[in-house]
Amino acid sequence: MHAGVPMIPLDPLQEEADPRLYVPIDSAECALATISMSLRAGCSPVLLTGPSGIGKTLLLRVMAQREHEAFPRVRYLAGLSPAPGELAGYLLQVLFAIVPPPRSRAAEIELVHRLHAEPDGRSLLLVDDVQRASEACIRKLAELARAAKPALAIVAAGASLEDHHALTDALAAGFSVLLPESLPAAELQVIYDAIRVHPGLSLSLREQLEKEDVEEILSIASGRPQLLKRELARWGFDETIAIAPIVVPRPRVRPARARAVAAEAQRLASELRPRLETAIREAGHSLARAAEGFTASTSRAASRSAEVSSALRTQLATRAGPVVREGRDSLARTAEALAASASRAGSRCAAISNELRSQVATRAGSVVRVGWTTALPIALLVAAAIIALNLPPLPKPRPQSSPAPKVAERILEKPAPVPAKALPVPAPVEVQVNARPWARIWIDGEDLGPTPLKRVLPTGAHRLEAKFPNGKRVERRIDVAPERRFIKLP
Numbered sequence: 289m290h291a292g293v294p295m296i297p298l299d300p301l302q303e304e305a306d307p308r309l310y311v312p313i314d315s316a317e318c319a320l321a322t323i324s325m326s327l328r329a330g331c332s333p334v335l336l337t338g339p340s341g342i343g344k345t346l347l348l349r350v351m352a353q354r355e356h357e358a359f360p361r362v363r364y365l366a367g368l369s370p371a372p373g374e375l376a377g378y379l380l381q382v383l384f385a386i387v388p389p390p391r392s393r394a395a396e397i398e399l400v401h402r403l404h405a406e407p408d409g410r411s412l413l414l415v416d417d418v419q420r421a422s423e424a425c426i427r428k429l430a431e432l433a434r435a436a437k438p439a440l441a442i443v444a445a446g447a448s449l450e451d452h453h454a455l456t457d458a459l460a461a462g463f464s465v466l467l468p469e470s471l472p473a474a475e476l477q478v479i480y481d482a483i484r485v486h487p488g489l490s491l492s493l494r495e496q497l498e499k500e501d502v503e504e505i506l507s508i509a510s511g512r513p514q515l516l517k518r519e520l521a522r523w524g525f526d527e528t529i530a531i532a533p534i535v536v537p538r539p540r541v542r543p544a545r546a547r548a549v550a551a552e553a554q555r556l557a558s559e560l561r562p563r564l565e566t567a568i569r570e571a572g573h574s575l576a577r578a579a580e581g582f583t584a585s586t587s588r589a590a591s592r593s594a595e596v597s598s599a600l601r602t603q604l605a606t607r608a609g610p611v612v613r614e615g616r617d618s619l620a621r622t623a624e625a626l627a628a629s630a631s632r633a634g635s636r637c638a639a640i641s642n643e644l645r646s647q648v649a650t651r652a653g654s655v656v657r658v659g660w661t662t663a664l665p666i667a668l669l670v671a672a673a674i675i676a677l678n679l680p681p682l683p684k685p686r687p688q689s690s691p692a693p694k695v696a697e698r699i700l701e702k703p704a705p706v707p708a709k710a711l712p713v714p715a716p717v718e719v720q721v722n723a724r725p726w727a728r729i730w731i732d733g734e735d736l737g738p739t740p741l742k743r744v745l746p747t748g749a750h751r752l753e754a755k756f757p758n759g760k761r762v763e764r765r766i767d768v769a770p771e772r773r774f775i776k777l778p
Contacts, residue, residue, distance in 0.1 A: 305346040307353055311482045313475040319465050331463040333433045333442035338467030341514035344445040348414045359412035368421035370738050372428040378738055381726050387740045403439035412441050419446035470511025479513050714747040717768050723777035727754040
């Protein structure tokens with residue numbers, strides 16, 4: 289175990305590939321030795337294939353610890369997520385922790401130059417689950433491996449024997465190691481014995497499983513270590529929970545006892561099945577009878593409602609007749625009274641009008657006569673003065689031009705509309721996003737790829753999501769502005 293690793297009881301049944309839980313069996317050691325010799329001979333990339341659960345990830349992590357002497361810089365990748373054009377920049381970030389150039393060709397040149405100029409020695413890149421990457425990305429990885437030889441060595445692990453030839457062709461692998469479809473029973477027994485005596489298991493050291501239980505578990509595992517751990521955990525093989533500084537053992541359930549309980553439960557189920565069927569049938573009959581009773585009650589209520597409605601209509605018609613007639617007679621009397629009042633008012637108005645006309649005519653005649661008697665002598669005097677003085681006649685009135693618009697109309701006129709000034713639209717901002725070691729970025733739901741990246745975004749609020757290689761996710765609201773264009777995670 290490496291220095292600095294805390295000495296705490298590990299859970300030997302965990303499915304994560306922890307190199308501290310590695311069991312050196314013959315097939316695994318042979319594969320590690322073959323890969324090590326091929327790397328020292330200059331073969332790159334090296335392809336490691338085998339079925340799922342056989343232990344490829346664990347072998348890569350063990351190799352990362354063992355190859356530090358030959359390769360000072362060793363990096364493990366859980367997969368290849370970048371696009372082919374971004375792969376060189378991604379490797380620059382992984383191997384040297386620098387921000388790559390924006391162009392893919394410049395990033396490739398920078399990667400090869402740094403690898404060959406490294407004074408410490410060669411670099412080793414371990415890529416897991418390579419079969420999940422696109423064929424174009426795999427071929428780009430092989431192209432970079434050939435360009436960076438011998439400064440960069442690549443070991444790629446991929447699952448499924450069916451993809452072996454396709455992966456070999458895509459990587460153009462100089463050497464490939466094929467793991468067996470399943471481990472021999474003897475090697476699987478060695479792994480089981482190592483788990484049984486592991487310090488992470490507490491009470492199992494005193495009481496062992498029966499021989500038939502062990503044989504059954506090994507047969508279910510089918511020669512794959514991951515299935516063996518999963519089956520032991522399912523049987524409750526003294527799995528522990530580490531709560532520092534205390535280790536709490538979980539209750540143990542023996543497989544033989546579990547099978548007996550399952551048989552007893554099956555017997556009870558077979559006995560209870562007829563009773564349950566009878567109870568279900570009786571409940572169905574009860575529900576049917578309740579439904580029939582409800583239907584009959586509903587029909588009776590409907591007929592009763594119809595009878596009540598007809599009786600109400602009859603009573604309303606009988607009682608409303610006298611009321612309607614009385615109201616009609618009252619309205620007629622009121623109309624007659626209003627007509628008589630209107631006739632009397634009209635007669636009075638006519639008498640008043642005639643009296644006013646006669647008074648106006650009498651007074652206006654006297655005024656006209658007085659005015660004519662006074663105005664005639666004055667008119668004769670004015671005519672005599674004009675003739676004596678020989679005054680020119682009065683000028684004819686000029687035709688008036690169109691009147692000027694009144695002041696009120698000019699005031700009320702609406703002023704001409706003034707065009708509104710257009711508000712300036714803020715310009716987009718180029719935003720740089722970076723994370724340590726790296727992360728895949730989504731902005732407003734759009735997948736922008738891994739960091740570091742540059743993107744032109746509109747000014748304002750945006751939603752940023754990041755996923756790190758360890759599975760951690762980070763969501764954040766960012767405000768994009770010319771003075772806020774650099775984003776660093778986490």
